[in-house]
Amino acid sequence: MNTSITDMNDVTQNGRGGTTMPTRDKLHLILRSLTFIIILVGMAGNATVLWLLGCRMRRNAFSVYVLNLAGADFLYLCSSFIRYLINYFGLHSIYVSKYFWPIWIFFYLAGLGILSAISMERCLSVLCPIWYRCRRPRCLSAFLCALLWALSLVLSLVRAYCFLSSNWSWEKCRIIDFFTAAWLIFLFLLLSGSSLAVVFRIFCSSRKFRLTRLYVTVLLTVLVYLLCGLPFGIYLFLLIWIDSFNNNAPTYCILILILLSCVNSCANPIIYFFVGSFRQRRQGQTLKQVLQRALQDTPEEGDSGSSLPQGTLEMSRSGVV
Template structure:
């Protein structure tokens, strides 16, 4: 009884929103995920079936797929937790949901790093990029990134969730995932800073176009909303602390990661419709304008020809 008193006393001062049965963060996650699913589904529909894909379109499509599936697992997790609160039914799906979220979080960050890196290469070395870049590079890179994300997620599920044998194997897997996430963060930061520095140079201000703004806003949203989940992942497996502290951190990072996965379609709509006089709400046209690689000054009255709407990547890779 004397040992249980401090624990119970500390639980009384835990913030109500951090309680495991609190429905507030679950409802917020559900609403944000629902909005994000609608937006990412629209992007997948237009880029996958209604528009001719090129180098950057392929990356954006795969990023939308990763965000869509990540939000799907979040919604399933919320529904599972709500059912567990109001019912005593036990469903052994925790490992599947956790592994799925890890897989698609890694895939989304990997696609974002690839987008920023390839855009940086196209700006820093434009001649090589347009003349010597291999065909179908985007498709090959996306396939490799999906395969790596699946392998890391499956290994994490096997050695840390379902078939836990030794702590050493689990730590190796977690260290590999953490190292890959850190590497992606470094690549994303370096390439984004290089793009920003090149654009701020007086002779390179013409690089300020809708594609540049779209990429920079996407990176900025990730650093503010998606990065906390990566920090939580590292702290949870490598630093011993109170369970309730980590649960509060998990709730905050989980909601922010949903914001990150839901924000990209909103960014596309904002950038694509800015300073444009569109007669009707044409989502396909707005998406094209958000990903175009022409300077802001080249736009006249919001009426753009098909040639100016296509990115320079279409000269490098078809499909």
């Protein structure tokens, strides 16, 4: 941070007449420290989910989405971790930022796309259970995940090449910006619309609807994104369309947005293990069993009353995808 007269006004005096760290620098240090701790916790949690779903559990249609979402969150946190190491060793420069922003955009768009696909699948299983049970392609989860990864990669690479290369004109770069922003808005509308439809069906429908742990997991994941992940997406949208926005935005605001985005990537494994262990009093449960219960798409044993529509059971009964 550049020193100035206003920075000197932020310096506080201690009890012995000496000076302490400027208040603004203290705030930046606290935000960076919290972000670094959250990054480490999130990397460990997502790595555990990747290990369990990739090596220890039989994958079904829904767990394929969870596996890819954990991969996107893990890679996003890894890139943030590398960025913090670069800052720690004093290698920060404007060129480093230019290379890291496309990486963050890539993983953020991939994670948002996969989460939108999860929410859309849940919506279809509730609103169209017969079609979902009989007509849903068997490899739809793997196909959608591969397509979302490819689209996110293409958008981020083209945008990075556009702004790092001198061969592209300003008009072409703005076209790329338009497609990136339009894709971001489309994913958010898809996520919010499908989630609202599921919530309306659960709480406002006249027909009795029995919640499963899978529905609770999806709804909590979407809620955490809206609270923590969406502000970073809005910042990316403004950053894309307003060239001077990054220069005019306060530094601590950017740090808070990055902190919230890391919380969003860190919270998903915590949600899985919280939902999987809720109301379970048995001791000695493995992480594999807890994660399996969090992805359970059937009513709890001993529940009475009507169960979920038959189409919603497809996720838990699907074979390996």
